[in-house]
Amino acid sequence: MAPTYGPVHAIVESVEDLSPNFRRIVFSGPDLNHLATEGPFYDQRIKLIFPAGDGRLPDLGDDPEWYQTWLALPDDERGLMRTYSIRELTRENDVTRLSVDFVLHLSPGGSGPAAEWAAGAEEGAELLIIAPRRGAESGGIEFNPGQAAEIVLLGDETAAPAIARILEDLREQDNPVRGTAYLEVPTTADRLDIAGPDTMAVRWLPREGADHGEELAAALGWHCTEEAPADDADAEDLVWETPAYSATGEEIGPAAPVTGTYYWIAGESGVVKRLRRFLVREVGVDRNQVAFMGYWRQGVAMRG
Ligand SMILES: Cc1cc2nc3c(=O)[nH]c(=O)nc-3n(C[C@H](O)[C@H](O)[C@H](O)COP(=O)(O)OP(=O)(O)OC[C@H]3O[C@@H](n4cnc5c(N)ncnc54)[C@H](O)[C@@H]3O)c2cc1C
Incomplete structure (x- = not known):
């Protein structure tokens, strides 16, 4: 198969409503055989290009400059790009299938x-998918717990597919690490099946009308109070350093390998910022022990 650089053409093979707010769409089609199907995928992000208003997909060719070609298209031909996660990606008998779990956020204005x-x-x-390709170097995985002894995953419904993939990939490992996944979802009926390892507890946090992120904030507070060493509980005076930034202006060396607890947090951007403030100011965790990711932003349309 000839190498491809651009997006691949994906055809909807099946559509399944998993719950009131999650819809699983399985894509296939010959073009998907260009994708790399060896896991683990963890939170591998992918880009989807949706058709323009007239229902047509842009023609982007197949070269490394496809992105510039896409940007240069007139608005009404470009379609729209959004970021999603791999829920499942398999190749069997030369048929590649990619599943994406979409959150059906359909409220007026939202x-x-x-x-x-x-x-x-x-x-x-049909739509276009940009995902790691066979035989090519690629980025897009943030989950990186290193040698952490414990993993804490926190996310809202947009992060649930990535968390599910992380858990199912961890299950494939020898001696999977222990930890907890907290998933805030709109309703009790949105709790999904996840085949994670026995070492990882899964706690579903249905909002049932509460404010977005309240359940996650409560869970993180509970987790830290219950589990953090006493010294960590009041760490306001700790200097916060990241590999790129030091509040004191001192030189920062490369990040140390993660040990202790590793936090992976994703969801609505404002909520993630709040959780980050709590972890950094109240708990005093090190920058190399956390990944904070805004997956969407209240009131703002994404640009890819
Ligand atoms: C790395 C990464 C992985 C992601 N994985 C997934 C995934 O697997 N499944 C998934 O469903 N989403 C996922 N998302 C989130 C998804 O990209 C956003 O929700 C995106 O905004 C959806 O595009 P849209 O065109 O529907 O809405 P946009 O045009 O971007 O936004 C329109 C309006 O909808 C609101 N909005 C957007 N998302 C939500 C939401 N979930 N709930 C309520 N209001 C919302 C915005 O605030 C805005 O007001 C991921 C995002 C990132 C960065």
Whole structure:
């Protein structure tokens, strides 16, 4: 198969409503055989390009400059790009299937083209996918617990597919690490099946009308109070350093390998910022023990 650099054409093979707010769409089609299907994928991000208003997908060719070509297209031909996670990616008998779990956020004023496309998607619908390719170097995985003795994953519904993938990939490992995954979802009915390792507890936190992020903040507070060593509980005076920044202006060396607890936090950007403040100011965790990721932003349309 010839190498490909650009997005691959994906065809909807099946659509399944997993719960009131999650819809799983399985993509296949010959082009998907260009994708690398060896895991672990963890929180590997992918880009989806949705059709323009007239329903057509942009023609981007197949070269390393496809992104510039895409940006240069007129608005009404470009379509829209959004970021999603790999829920499943398999190749069997030369058929590659990629599953994406879409959150159906469809409330008036709180919806967007990607959610609407997913809500209306039927077998045979097409879009473009940018994902790691066979035989090519690629980035896009943030999950990196190093030698951590414990993992804490916290996320809202947009992070649930990535958390599910992380847990299922951890299960494949010898001696999987212990830890807890906290998943805030809109309703009790949105708790999904995840085949994670026995060493990782999974706690679903249905919002049921509460403010976004309240359940996650409570869970993180509980987790830290219960589990953090006493010294960590009042660490306001600790200097916060990251590999790129020091509040004191001193030189920062390369990040040390992670030991202790590793935190992976993703969801609505404002909520993630709040959780980060708590972890850094109240608990005093080191920058190399955390990954904070805004997956979407209340009131703001993403740009890819
Ligand atoms: C690395 C990464 C991985 C992601 N993985 C997934 C995934 O697997 N599944 C998934 O569903 N999402 C995932 N997301 C989130 C997804 O990209 C955003 O929700 C995106 O905004 C959806 O695009 P849209 O066109 O529907 O809405 P946009 O056009 O971006 O936004 C329109 C409006 O919808 C609101 N909005 C966006 N998302 C939500 C939401 N979830 N709930 C309520 N209101 C919302 C915005 O605030 C805005 O007001 C991921 C994001 C990142 C960065």
